[in-house]
Amino acid sequence: MQVLRAELEQALGGQCRDCGQTWGLEFAHLEPTNCVGRGRGKYKRLKDVRENMDKYTLLCQPCHEAFDGPLYMNPHYRKDRG
Numbered sequence: 301m302q303v304l305r306a307e308l309e310q311a312l313g314g315q316c317r318d319c320g321q322t323w324g325l326e327f328a329h330l331e332p333t334n335c336v337g338r339g340r341g342k343y344k345r346l347k348d349v350r351e352n353m354d355k356y357t358l359l360c361q362p363c364h365e366a367f368d369g370p371l372y373m374n375p376h377y378r379k380d381r382g
Contacts, residue, residue, distance in 0.1 A: 301342060308349050309358060316360040318367070326364045331355040 308327070315322045327349050329336075335348035349356050359367055 301346060304346050304350070305342075308346060308353075311353060312349075312356060312358045315358065316363050317357045318359060318363040321360040321363075324360050325358045326361060327356045328359045328364050328367055329355060330357055 309325055312327075316325060327345060331354075333348050333352045333355050335345055
């Protein structure tokens with residue numbers, strides 16, 4: 301799974317989209333997919349990222365929290381457009 305994760309991180313730019321950090325990266329939804337919420341399995345998340353690359357971006361944990369903000373998982377809010 302580590303190899304797949306590294307490949308997916310590189311495919312998405314290899315760094316936090318907002319600050320450029322290269323470690324502690326998380327896959328953040330730009331648009332909802334079938335894989336939502338905390339506590340999901342690692343393989344399930346990686347498989348979803350691989351199948352829906354256009355719906356994810358890379359963010360470090362602090363930037364991910366700021367990105368999700370108070371509107372986290374609101375289906376009517378397009379996070380990639382603010």
